[in-house]
Amino acid sequence: MKLTTHLTVAAFASCLAFGAYAExxxxxxxxxxxxxxxxxxxxxxxxxYKAAKAQCKAMSGNEKDVCMKQAKAxxxxxxxxxxxxxxxxKAEADKTEDKMEAQYKVAKEKCDALSGDAKDACLAQAKQRxxx
Numbered sequence: 001m002k003l004t005t006h007l008t009v010a011a012f013a014s015c016l017a018f019g020a021y022a023e024x025x026x027x028x029x030x031x032x033x034x035x036x037x038x039x040x041x042x043x044x045x046x047x048x049y050k051a052a053k054a055q056c057k058a059m060s061g062n063e064k065d066v067c068m069k070q071a072k073a074x075x076x077x078x079x080x081x082x083x084x085x086x087x088x089x090k091a092e093a094d095k096t097e098d099k100m101e102a103q104y105k106v107a108k109e110k111c112d113a114l115s116g117d118a119k120d121a122c123l124a125q126a127k128q129r130x131x132x
Contacts, residue, residue: 030096034089041082049075104130 052071059067107126114122 028093030089030093034086034093037089038082038086041085042079045075045078045082048078100130 049071052074053068056064056067056071104126107130108123111119111122111126
């Protein structure tokens with residue numbers, strides 16, 4: 001009975017380990033994706049700003065001033081939107097990491113009910129599953 005319990009716990013933990021690893025990988029990918037999206041959005045904003053300024057050059061007087069201010073305002077707004085999106089994506093990734101840490105603490109506590117090799121295996125699997 002004792003061996004069956006240890007094997008069941010070990011088998012269950014092994015099955016769950018892949019899911020946690022995939023979740024950690026997804027969190028890292030989300031952070032990388034957010035950074036790439038931010039850089040692309042800023043680059044696009046810069047390109048639109050250059051094009052808008054070029055159109056403003058054909059104007060004169062107050063009309064040109066308004067055009068330049070509008071181009072700058074549009075540029076600043078686009079950059080702010082990109083920054084907000086990046087911050088939201090990072091917050092979501094941080095939330096996932098916090099959840100994983102909480103689950104790791106629970107898994108460690110569950111391992112305390114075991115002893116010997118079974119406990120060592122349980123702790124190793126918990127660490128593999130919830131920490132990278």
